[in-house]
Amino acid sequence: MxxxxxxxxxxxxxxxxxxxxxxxxxxxxxxxxxxxxxxxLFVTQVFRNTFARGFEFREFLKQCFQIGNKSLGLISITGIIIGLVLTIQSRPVLVDFGAVNMLPSMVTISLIREMGPVITALICAGKIGSSMGAELGSMRVTEQIDAMEVSSTNPIKFLVVPRVLACTLMIPLLTLYADALGIFGGWLAANIKGDISAVLFLTQAFRDVEFIDLIPAVIKSFFFGMVIALVGCYKGYHASAGTESVGVAANTAVVMASLLVIFVDLIAVQITDLL
Amino acid sequence: MKKETPNTESVVAIRNLKKGFGPKEVLKDVSLDLKKQENLVVLGKSGTGKSVLIKCIVRLLRADAGEISVFGEEINGLDKPALDDIRKRIGFLFQSAALYDSMTVRENLEFPLRRIRKGLSEQEIDQKVHDALENVGLVEAIDKMPSELSGGMRKRIGLARTIIVDPEIILYDEPTTGLDPVTSNEISILINEIQQKYKASSIIITHDMECVRTVADRIIMLKEGAVYKEGSFKEFQGGDDDYINSFFKPQNTELNKN
Structure with missing residues (x-):
């Protein structure tokens, strides 16, 4: 007003x-x-503190465990199902064109280039983005962040930097893990209608896959991880007073992180296309 | 316990402090001094800016105008390292105790110790954690998580975390709010013991008149963002000012059941 x-x-x-x-x-x-x-300003502070002295290594390892290890179950289920669905849906079309032997490589390329990174990032935006938003938000509301500042501890360095670095590192690893399980899911689905050995499936799968398919996907996963953590931490760190703001921080963190993942993917696809 | 007479040297000097949030001016003109080894109680109705005042002292909030001098240093003009040096000498007990939820009691106490008193050996850290917990009578809670503690225990652990770094100034934000009378009294006695043991100067914000009676060397009352009256507990009692009496006399006597 x-x-x-x-x-x-x-x-x-x-x-x-x-x-x-x-x-x-x-x-x-x-x-x-x-x-x-x-x-x-927030992002600048995060980057400045990332390279400042006194890195919180223990906190970084703890966050790697929280983000990486504790997401394995969710990513495993998602990866296998994506592989299954991709294979089951693609098979009839390829059968019609008499190109069923292309199925493994088609599924693998879709998984490595697009489905693996994007689905993993979106799942993590939901799981990790919301948990960071809620955790830092409740720390803000209950004055824990203020208590840290009074203890001469920089909360950006202690809370935000380890989370951003751990997420930036863990999302690409989770993506590779989801890709591997997706390919396994593809092989399972291929065996529902047909009969193909794992060795033959893998040989056919990697026949057409090159490093140029993998590298851009891994690079964009780094950015997905960075964006998810930055959004989650920003929303939580700037939560206003009152418990309601914790819910708002968690919710907006998920929405913004998911949107930004799609946006970064669009840019990454354009750049990869130029290569 | 016989209290020592406070020193006349000021450790905190505030002059014409102003702080507002948007259109609302919370502190309009506050000036006060905290003497060495003194327990200064700041009284006032909710929303008169008492918590804002102590947050300005450690620069968790930046004052809009006025001067805040802590240990002779103007707090608003300090750069980050100099501010951290001042903060290392100040303890702050938050209203909610502000214990770190993801850490055990031991880790909560070690957190400021490892950052402020660098160079201590593991054995010394263990000893200090044990001593601080013994001071608040909660040694048995050392490996508990904050979620397993009651409100009073959280306040005590918060107090242990505040005193573990031997601060020269302690700022208490409503230390007894939300506690039963017995626990409130224990906390008030603890505040006095800490003052005697650590020779600390304290600003205590509270509405709890029993706590005021127990701990106050001097009282400052805020009204509408400015200092309304200053004096000892005795000087506040028995006057004919309705505003002051509303704090010092029992309320709603006609509504009392007995």
Whole structure:
């Protein structure tokens, strides 16, 4: 309301005729710019502290365990099911074209290039993004972050940097793990309708796969991990007072992280296409 | 326990402090001094900016105007390393105790110790953790998680975490709020013991008049963002000011059942 009045007075002072709707748009645009600057400052602080002295290695290892090890079950189930579904859905079309021997390599390339990284990142955006948003949000609300600052500990260095680095490292590893299980799921599905040995399936699968398929996928997984952790930590770290804000932080962290994963994927695909 | 007379040297000096949030001006003009080894109680209704005041002292919040001098250093003009040096000499007990949920009691106590008192051996750290817990009477809770503790125990552990680094100034944000009278009294006695044992100067924010009676060397009352009255417990009692009496006299006498 105060901002609304300020914009209106500013316009009046310079004889600019603004309707109420224009004033509201100006206020929300200003808020958007302030938020953007806030995000920029946060990311700058994270990067500056990443390379500063006194890295919290124990906390980093703890986060690697939390993010990597504790996501294995979820990623295993997802990976196998994606492989199964891809194979079961592609098979009839390939049979129609008499190209059923292309099935393993087609499934593998789809998994490595796109399905593995994106599905893993989206699952992790839900699991890890929300947990970071909620955890840091509740730490903010219950003054634990303030207590850290008073103890002469930089909360960005202790809480945010290890989470961002661990997520950036763990998402590519989880992606590779999901790819492997997806290929296994593909082999299982291929055996439902046909009969193919694991060795033959793998030989056919990797016949057409090259390093150029794998490397961009791994690189974009790094960025997916970084984006998920940065969004989760930012939303939690900037939660306002009150328990409601913890829920809001967790929720917006998931939504924003998922959207950004898709957005980063779009950019990555465009760049890979140029190579 | 016989209290020592506070020193006249100021460890915290605040002059014309102003702090607002958006259109709301919480602190309009606050000036106060905290003397060495003194227990200064800040009283006032909710929303008068008492917590904001002590958060400004450790610069968890930045003042809009005015001067805050801690150990002779103007806190608002300090860079990060200098601010950290000052913060290492100050203990802060948060209203919610602010124990780290993901750490055990031992890890909670070790956290500030490892960061502020660098260079201590593992044996010394163990000893200090044990001593701090013994001071608050909760040695048996050493391996518990904060979620396993009651409200009073959390406050005590919070207090142990505050005193473990031997602070020269302790800021208490409503140390007895939400506790039963027996536990409140124990915490108040503990505050006095800590003052005597560690020779610390303290600012205590509270609404609990029993706590005020037990711990206060001097009281400052805030009203509408400014200092309303300053004096000892005796000076506050028995006057004819309705606002002050609303704190010091029993309320709702006509509604009392007995």
């Amino acid at each position: 105060q901002q609304y009045k300020r914009v209106k007075n500013y316009a009046r002072g310079r004889s600019i005729a603004l309707t109420d709707t224009s004033v509201e748009h100006t206020v929300s645009f200003k808020k958007f710019l302030v938020n953007l600057a806030d995000v920029f």
